[in-house]
Every structure is written in C-alpha cells, then in structure tokens.
Amino acid sequence: MSTLENKIAIVTGASRGLGEGIAVELARRGATVVCADLHSAEDTAATLQSAGSPKSSSAKVDVPSAASVDELVGSTVETHGRLDIMVNNAGIYTYGAIADVTDEDFRRTMDVNIGGVFNGSRAAARVMKEQKSGRIINTASQLGKLARPNEGVYSASKAAVILMTQALGLELAPYNITVNAICPGCMHTEMMEKSFAEIAQSEGITLEQKLQDYLDAKIPTGRFGTLEDMGRMVAWLASDEASFTTGSALNLTGGEQVFF
Numbered sequence: 001m002s003t004l005e006n007k008i009a010i011v012t013g014a015s016r017g018l019g020e021g022i023a024v025e026l027a028r029r030g031a032t033v034v035c036a037d038l039h040s041a042e043d044t045a046a047t048l049q050s051a052g053s054p055k056s057s058s059a060k061v062d063v064p065s066a067a068s069v070d071e072l073v074g075s076t077v078e079t080h081g082r083l084d085i086m087v088n089n090a091g092i093y094t095y096g097a098i099a100d101v102t103d104e105d106f107r108r109t110m111d112v113n114i115g116g117v118f119n120g121s122r123a124a125a126r127v128m129k130e131q132k133s134g135r136i137i138n139t140a141s142q143l144g145k146l147a148r149p150n151e152g153v154y155s156a157s158k159a160a161v162i163l164m165t166q167a168l169g170l171e172l173a174p175y176n177i178t179v180n181a182i183c184p185g186c187m188h189t190e191m192m193e194k195s196f197a198e199i200a201q202s203e204g205i206t207l208e209q210k211l212q213d214y215l216d217a218k219i220p221t222g223r224f225g226t227l228e229d230m231g232r233m234v235a236w237l238a239s240d241e242a243s244f245t246t247g248s249a250l251n252l253t254g255g256e257q258v259f260f
C-alpha cells in the first residue's frame with residue numbers, strides 16, 4: 001500500500017459521501033487532511049483523528065467563492081507549512097431537460113461544479129508551483145463523457161472539469177505537479193440515491209426497482225461503487241507511484257463505461 005506519510009491534503013465536499021471516503025483513505029495512509037465543506041465536516045475530521053491522524057481538521061468552504069477557497073488554502077498552508085494534495089470533490093447534481101432547467105439551477109451547477117474546481121485548482125497551483133511538487137485531483141463523472149436526456153447541465157459541468165484537468169496537467173507538469181480527474185459511475189451515496197429517486201419518479205417506479213434494474217442492465221461487476229473504491233483511486237493518484245499519470249480522466253464505473 002502506498003504511503004502518504006507527512007503529506008498535507010485538502011478534500012472539499014468531505015462532510016459525507018465520496019469526499020468522506022477520500023478523506024478517510026488519505027488519512028489511513030498517513031496524510032493530514034483538512035476536511036472542507038459548505039456544511040460541518042467535524043464528524044469526518046473526528047473520525048480521522050480517532051483513526052490515527054491527530055492533526056486532521058475540518059473547515060468551512062463555499063467552493064464557488066474564490067475568496068472562501070483562497071482562505072481555505074491560505075490557512076492550510078499557514079498551519080501546516082505546505083499543501084501536497086488538493087482534492088476538488090464538492091459537487092451538486094441537477095436533473096431536468098435543458099428546456100426546463102431554471103437560470104438559477106444552471107448557474108448554481110456551473111458555479112459549484114466547474115467554478116469550484118477552478119477556484120480550488122488555481123489556489124493550489126499557486127502554492128504547489130512554489131513548492132515544485134503537488135497533486136491536484138478533481139472529481140468529474142462518467143457523465144462528463146456521455147450525454148443522457150435530463151442530465152445535460154450536470155454533464156456539461158463535468159465535461160468542463162475534464163478539459164480543465166487536462167489543460168492544467170499540461171501547464172503544471174514542468175513543476176512536478178500532476179493533475180487528474182476521476183470519472184465515477186454509480187457510487188452509493190446520498191447524491192446517487194437522490195438522482196435515482198428523481199428518475200424513478202419520472203418513470204413511475206420505486207427507487208428499489210430502479211436501482212435493481214440499473215444494476216442488472218448496466219453494471220457488469222454487479223454492484224454499485226463504494227466510498228472505499230473512490231478513496232483508493234484518489235490515494236493512488238496522490239501517491240509517488242502515480243508520478244507519470246497526469247492530464248487523465250480515469251473511469252471508476254465497474255465497467256458501466258469503458259471509453260477513454
């Protein structure tokens with residue numbers, strides 16, 4: 001197992017779901033993690049502390065706000081002296097036909113999903129360029145690579161994450177910094193349940209039926225992804241073992257999608 005001893009990490013969206021899974025895995029491998037979220041991530045930080053990462057902490061952040069993200073990164077560097085791993089994971093899901101999506105939902109989705117990744121990447125890049133080392137890892141989605149009805153706004157926001165990741169990977173490679181995205185498929189979190197509930201309702205079937213139908217039809221490995229699956233992929237990208245991987249958008253879908 002790769003070690004992340006003495007590494008300092010920030011994970012956004014760490015109060016629950018995939019962000020929590022990422023924070024737990026990074027800490028398990030030795031990193032000190034600042035668990036950042038719009039809502040309190042104190043419970044996540046407490047879990048890390050009791051699991052042997054005593055300096056891990058929580059912080060409030062609103063990722064579409066550059067000032068809020070700059071403050072998060074600045075205070076992390078002030079406290080810990082450096083920033084080795086920036087995980088821009090916070091995101092929101094929007095369901096609805098493009099013809100029906102409101103201005104507010106469109107803007108909020110873009111502001112959080114791509115604006116948040118931009119703010120986090122820019123703040124981290126400035127610190128990491130000085131250090132001449134670092135890892136930036138962005139949570140995109142398989143929906144950043146394919147179109148489906150009713151998910152166009154979310155897809156567009158995640159496609160933007162992938163392209164920004166690729167460009168930044170090229171820009172930062174000379175500074176010993178890698179930048180990669182992960183494209184999860186169906187990972188069992190509150191966000192996934194919410195999105196499936198909306199689809200089930202629109203199809204007039206129960207959530208349980210929708211989940212089972214989807215598994216049977218689409219995921220060859222026969223299960224949904226877990227927080228641990230996500231945590232392990234982030235931990236690998238954050239490690240020295242992944243130093244030749246940059247500008248990638250790696251699928252984490254159990255075979256649901258196999259495209260590049």
Ligand SMILES: NC(=O)c1ccc[n+]([C@@H]2O[C@H](COP(=O)([O-])OP(=O)(O)OC[C@H]3O[C@@H](n4cnc5c(N)ncnc54)[C@H](O)[C@@H]3O)[C@@H](O)[C@H]2O)c1
Pocket residue numbers: 012013014015016017018019036037038039061062063064089090091092093112139140141142183184185186187188189190191192
């Ligand atoms: N769950 C899936 O199946 C799945 C699939 C593909 C991609 N994703 C992506 O993975 C990431 C995490 O998803 P999840 O399933 O854990 O979702 P989730 O809704 O369970 O958790 C998202 C977290 O982000 C936080 N957040 C939302 N807006 C924020 C803001 N403005 N500032 C700071 N934090 C904010 C929330 O408070 C929450 O803790 C998202 O970017 C999502 O788009 C999830």
